[in-house]
Amino acid sequence: MDNFxxxxxxxxxxxxxxxxxxxxxxxxxxLIVDYVNRRRRADAVDYFDTAFQEELAGLYxxxxxxxxxxxxxxxxxLPILQDAFATLRHFIPQDQLREYNIAWNEFDDFxxxxxxxxxxxxxxxxxxxxREQQLLQQQQFQKxxxxxxxxxxxx
Numbered sequence: 183m184d185n186f187x188x189x190x191x192x193x194x195x196x197x198x199x200x201x202x203x204x205x206x207x208x209x210x211x212x213l214i215v216d217y218v219n220r221r222r223r224a225d226a227v228d229y230f231d232t233a234f235q236e237e238l239a240g241l242y243x244x245x246x247x248x249x250x251x252x253x254x255x256x257x258x259x260l261p262i263l264q265d266a267f268a269t270l271r272h273f274i275p276q277d278q279l280r281e282y283n284i285a286w287n288e289f290d291d292f293x294x295x296x297x298x299x300x301x302x303x304x305x306x307x308x309x310x311x312x313r314e315q316q317l318l319q320q321q322q323f324q325k326x327x328x329x330x331x332x333x334x335x336x337x
Contacts, residue, residue: 223273233266245320256293289326
């Protein structure tokens with residue numbers, strides 16, 4: 183066994199040193215790139231979570247201040263949420279990207295088109311029916327936001 187180590191030592195005395203320096207340099211660059219990508223992904227996840235929590239305060243996770251007209255309320259907030267969606271999109275695994283896009287499109291459509299009452303303007307609805315309708319909208323909205331936020335749990 184002692185002879186083996188002696189032969190290995192002799193090999194390293196004869197072999198040129200530059201391939202090991204080059205290998206070390208390549209490994210160091212790889213580690214730096216990995217660190218930068220992990221930092222960018224963590225920043226994207228934080229931005230996504232923060233944007234949804236700040237812009238949807240009062241609507242999610244508990245609907246304490248539900249607006250009379252959701253589409254009007256969401257109009258100035260959707261570009262910020264869209265930016266957070268697009269930022270995180272680069273880090274979503276390819277096999278989940280289709281579902282992520284579908285979840286966003288459903289949320290976006292719902293936020294743009296939902297009004298306080300989706301019935302005919304001339305029809306009379308009772309306060310109980312209007313309240314039930316609002317609760318259904320809140321539940322559907324909560325479910326869509328929870329689905330979008332679930333994509334950050336994997337990171």
